[in-house]
Amino acid sequence: MRDVNCPVETILAQIGESRKYRHIAPQVVVRIAHRAWERTRRDLKATIKETKNALHQVAGAYFRSAPRYEAWQVVAESGQVEAVLPDILATHASVAERDIATLPDFYAQVFAHLDSPRSILDLACGLHPVAFATYAPFAKEITYYAGDIYTDLEAFLNGVFPALDVKGRAFTCDLLGEGFATKIAEEIGEVDVAFLFKILPLLELWEKGASARLLHALPVRQIVITYPTRSLGGNACGMARNYAQHLAEITAETNWRVEALEFPRELCFVVTK
């Protein structure tokens, strides 16, 4: 139960003054602030600090530098999108830590395990849609939906999709929001495949059991899940083994088919429900 006395408007106004967090969807800020309000025993200053820390941990930490959406957009609209691709792909750590030279092979291997999807839902997408549009085979024949928590990322992706020849659209969402899977089914309709790339550990950190709930609730037949094999700081410390074990526990009681694919920097599973 959320505390009705939590000063949500004040917290949103304060977060809105931060250059790093002002584009994060309000529903995400509110969800995080409510928990911080409880944890800090209703201390407003501490709540704002804890909310910013959490926003950094789940999203802000992945930006290596401030994204230059407006400048990239101008170049893309002039027909030169290739000129800014390296900058775009270097800005978000999650995309940048993939070796670009191996991306075509990564997508080819993943697609070999999919049932010829006509539509894909890329959740917690970051700047991955740009990599996908550039390096995935058949990308242009697929309707592609991409969601993350940033409103400026949504606007940028929707602006750049035509230059990248992407059919589809970006949107703002909260994977931990109330009734997320139902809302997505209503808004997007039927989709063949969902991508959950390097997001489940972040959700699980916030809410134990979140991965299992999401995997069960998503209205798609196939889900491609990846896990990082190193932390943002570069430590491995058994991460791959723990994530593989966790997914095995979630799927043990189901009749889902789970196929593991190995890549040097990312652990990947294709789940068919």
Ligand SMILES: C[S@@+](CC[C@H](N)C(=O)[O-])C[C@H]1O[C@@H](n2cnc3c(N)ncnc32)[C@H](O)[C@@H]1O
């Ligand atoms: C580790 S990055 C992964 C990005 C992308 N999937 C990739 O593999 O390149 C995590 C992403 O999840 C997003 N994110 C964090 N919490 C989220 C939530 N509750 N709902 C939707 N997206 C979220 C962040 O903004 C960030 O872009």
